[in-house]
Amino acid sequence: MTRKFLALLIAVAMLAAACGSDDESATADCGTIDFLQPIPESIIFWPLLVSNELGYFADEGIEVNLLPGGDLPETAFVDNGTADIASAGGPEVLQAIDAGADLVVVYDYWNIAAEGLVTLAGAGLSVQDLVGGTIGLVTDSDLATVTIIFDQLGLDPSSVDTVVLGESPAILAESLESGTVHAVAGAIMDFIGMGAAGIDLVDIAPDSFRASPTASFIVTPETLDNNSDCIEGFLRAWAKGTYAGLHNGDNTMAIGRAAVPEEWEDEAVGVASYEVSVAPQESVGGKDFGVVQTDVWQTVANQLIAAGELDMAEIDVDDFIDQSLVDGANSWDRSKVQVDIDGYGS
Amino acid sequence: MTDPIATLEIESGASTRRWPIRVVVHLLTFAAVLAVWVVASNQGWVSERILPPPAEVLESWWNLASKGILADHLGVTLWEVFAGFVIGAAGGFIIAVVASFWADFRSVVWPYMVALQVTPRVAIAPLLFIWLGFGALPKIVLAATICFFPVLINSLTGLMLVDEEADQLFRSLGATRSQRFFRLALPGALPVIFAGLKTSISLALIGAIVGEFVSAQEGLGLLIQRFSFQLNTSAAYAVLLTLTVIGLVLYGLMELADRWIVYWNRDDRLHHRTEHAASKHAAALIRISKNQ
Numbered sequence: 001m002t003r004k005f006l007a008l009l010i011a012v013a014m015l016a017a018a019c020g021s022d023d024e025s026a027t028a029d030c031g032t033i034d035f036l037q038p039i040p041e042s043i044i045f046w047p048l049l050v051s052n053e054l055g056y057f058a059d060e061g062i063e064v065n066l067l068p069g070g071d072l073p074e075t076a077f078v079d080n081g082t083a084d085i086a087s088a089g090g091p092e093v094l095q096a097i098d099a100g101a102d103l104v105v106v107y108d109y110w111n112i113a114a115e116g117l118v119t120l121a122g123a124g125l126s127v128q129d130l131v132g133g134t135i136g137l138v139t140d141s142d143l144a145t146v147t148i149i150f151d152q153l154g155l156d157p158s159s160v161d162t163v164v165l166g167e168s169p170a171i172l173a174e175s176l177e178s179g180t181v182h183a184v185a186g187a188i189m190d191f192i193g194m195g196a197a198g199i200d201l202v203d204i205a206p207d208s209f210r211a212s213p214t215a216s217f218i219v220t221p222e223t224l225d226n227n228s229d230c231i232e233g234f235l236r237a238w239a240k241g242t243y244a245g246l247h248n249g250d251n252t253m254a255i256g257r258a259a260v261p262e263e264w265e266d267e268a269v270g271v272a273s274y275e276v277s278v279a280p281q282e283s284v285g286g287k288d289f290g291v292v293q294t295d296v297w298q299t300v301a302n303q304l305i306a307a308g309e310l311d312m313a314e315i316d317v318d319d320f321i322d323q324s325l326v327d328g329a330n331s332w333d334r335s336k337v338q339v340d341i342d343g344y345g346s
Numbered sequence: 347m348t349d350p351i352a353t354l355e356i357e358s359g360a361s362t363r364r365w366p367i368r369v370v371v372h373l374l375t376f377a378a379v380l381a382v383w384v385v386a387s388n389q390g391w392v393s394e395r396i397l398p399p400p401a402e403v404l405e406s407w408w409n410l411a412s413k414g415i416l417a418d419h420l421g422v423t424l425w426e427v428f429a430g431f432v433i434g435a436a437g438g439f440i441i442a443v444v445a446s447f448w449a450d451f452r453s454v455v456w457p458y459m460v461a462l463q464v465t466p467r468v469a470i471a472p473l474l475f476i477w478l479g480f481g482a483l484p485k486i487v488l489a490a491t492i493c494f495f496p497v498l499i500n501s502l503t504g505l506m507l508v509d510e511e512a513d514q515l516f517r518s519l520g521a522t523r524s525q526r527f528f529r530l531a532l533p534g535a536l537p538v539i540f541a542g543l544k545t546s547i548s549l550a551l552i553g554a555i556v557g558e559f560v561s562a563q564e565g566l567g568l569l570i571q572r573f574s575f576q577l578n579t580s581a582a583y584a585v586l587l588t589l590t591v592i593g594l595v596l597y598g599l600m601e602l603a604d605r606w607i608v609y610w611n612r613d614d615r616l617h618h619r620t621e622h623a624a625s626k627h628a629a630a631l632i633r634i635s636k637n638q
Contacts, residue, residue: 040572041562067480070561072472082479099600169577170395193577262415262572265406269576 019035021247030060030230036067036074036083038215042263043256043270044189045087046275047109047241053255054340056240060233075101078218081129083232085223089114090213091144091301092308097320098310103218105297105321107235107290107329109242111216112280113205115145118191119183119199120176127153130183136165136175138186145185145205147307152208192276196268211296214280224322235329239289242281243334244341251344288330292321361407374450398580407584415569416588422564423589426482426554427547427596430489435546437490438497446505446531463495467553471560485557485565493546494554501540504535512637533634537611540604555589610635 010048037045048064051057055159057064067083074088075096086095096103111128119125127149135146143162150157163181173194175181183204184191191201217238219231245252253274257264264270283289297317304310363529386392387399394402410416441459445452467488474484493622516526545626558567566585574584605612 040568066563068561068563070559072475072561078477080476082476114559168574170393170574172580173395174393189575193575197577261413262410262419262569263576264577265409265415265573265581266576267580 001195025136030233032060032063032065033230034065034067034082035085035234036069036077036086038067038069038074038087038089039189040262041066042273043253045258046194046245046256046274046277047238047281049241049255049259050244050252050341051237051241053259054241054244054337055343056237057234059236060132060230062230062233062237064234075103075218078103078220081220084227085217085219085234086214087275088218089215090297091304092319093216093218094301094304094310094315095211097315102221103320104221105213105216105218106222106224106294106323106325107217107238108213108215108232108284108292109217109238109290110213110277111211111284111293111296112214113188113210113212114189114214114280115142115147115185115212116188116191116203116204117145117183117185117205117207118201120204123182125182125204125337127204127206130156131155131159132164133182134161134180136172136181136184137162138165138167138172138184138190140164142185142187144304144309145209146308148166149185149205149209149302151303151307152206152335154241173197173199188276189273191257192272193269195276196266196272211293213293213297214301216292217290230323230324232328235290235325236332239329240332240337242289245274246278246282247338248341248344249278284314288326291328292323292326294318295322297321348626356556357629394395394477395579398583402580403583403587406578407581407587410569410581410584416566416585419566419569420588422482422562423551423554423558423566424488426485426557426565427550427592429482431493431547431550431563433486434490434492434494434550435471435497435543438494438542438546440503442498442501442505445502445526452502459495459498462491467492468556469558474557475561480561483545484560485554485562488557489550489553492556493550496542496545496549497539500545501535505531507538508534509637512634515637527632530634533610534607537604538597540608544597544600544604547600548593551589551593551596 014115035048035170037048039045039323041049043049052064067077068084069086073092073096074083075092077083078086078088079096079101093103093105103270117127122318133276137143146160148158150160162185165175165181165184167186167190169190172184172186172190176184177199188203195201217235223231233312253270256270273329284291284293294317301310301315301317305312367480378559383397387394387397404574441455445455471484471488474487478484478487507525512530512534513526518528521529554565555567555570559571562568566589569585570582570589573579573585
């Protein structure tokens, strides 16, 4: 209900914005690319920091203007031309396409589900043990996480009570430790602070749930047609930054400390934020960075259709996935990047 | 038209109390609140994750301040607050002036003003970003829309409450419309307008922070979010403390401006001016004020 209301509001807003503005298309020259990601500058998305610091964006003739999306719908800002390229989660992209947005997925860079279902490590609970219990949700949209996990395990999602706890890790921790809830469903970023504060958590979501297009780059078809060289340059710089961060964690964290000092006010949180984002950014199966996993996308789409989250009866993900830029995004010398990141600060 | 707070203070005898006693009472109250906070933390009545001890909060505040983190983000938030306040307050005042002159305009515009006021600004915040893009602008507009209404309603109320007899006197003396506005209506309305401005400046701060919660790269609202997500509660409280102090300072500045500009509404200021800087213009305004 909330989502539909929000979608309606956004549709009206987009219509108004489209009527009231000159047609400045999403197409950017290679001077500035407006890039929207869901969080402000952070070590969690280190490629942006690293590629800025090591000059990879500049090498491509690109200046990145970061638009921190927060809870705003990234897909809407790409669709209305505010952002040239954005990072968005698979379900959000699918819902936007379901609502009629014209978007293209060009690159996957976070290949493990950012959502999880966590319990206290000492509780020894499995998903099956949660039947009849209570699951806390960070936001109401995390109900989809619970539904999908229960469906995958053949359990009835209505066999558990759910309660929205909000985004405060303090409340989440207190709720878990007091036994108010037996597990919490949310994004792994919601749990970083708890982990760094010494609260041992374990993600009990099944492996089948973890394969997920959690963060993908989306553009409009017009941008892809008119500005593909710049978008490819952006992706290439991003891939270099990703590799640099995987290759040399210490120097990557040093870049993060310098760029976003407030994120490192508690050193343990900064380190935990880096560490938690390593595995999701590794290339799948050692292939190129950014390869879009069409099979995973199709699985997620089918799950959302089955859960009633999409109105479409069926969807073919090949209709909105375009991998033509991935090869070019990976055309660079890895040894050179190693030298760059190893030499940082020296 | 008198300041209700000042009236309450006079009635309760607070303003007649000697200032050292008042300072001591305030300090004791503050110390009592602090003591309850310390005891609550030490005794574990409230989890430190929810309410960290004051010493930890102060330590975090010092860390953030000494590293320059607070100052960097403070400037961004203050800019949004001031810009939003100036736009919102000016807009509210101008519409109130026009509405006080023209009843037709008032009847047409008023429903939209009320509609704007009753619309939850938190709900339209994401839409402002879609309409206006990112950066400071949507936060400034959000702050402006939130602080607009108190100035509008107070200004209009003040401007509409012109003393009929004084107005008749001005008319009988051949005063022009602008003279009646600047010499009679506006001075009479200023105490009420300032009450609205004091409310508005606090609301502008809230508006800017709400905007930063939605989307920001810099600002104190962003810092609170970051530290909350990191479970660095003491740092989040330190930023909150900073915001509280800023709110108090902004309110205090408006209070000072109120005392300075609407001097005829405060006995001490009035006496001070009549004794030391009595001019023909001031005397005229005082007479008008007394007539009310």
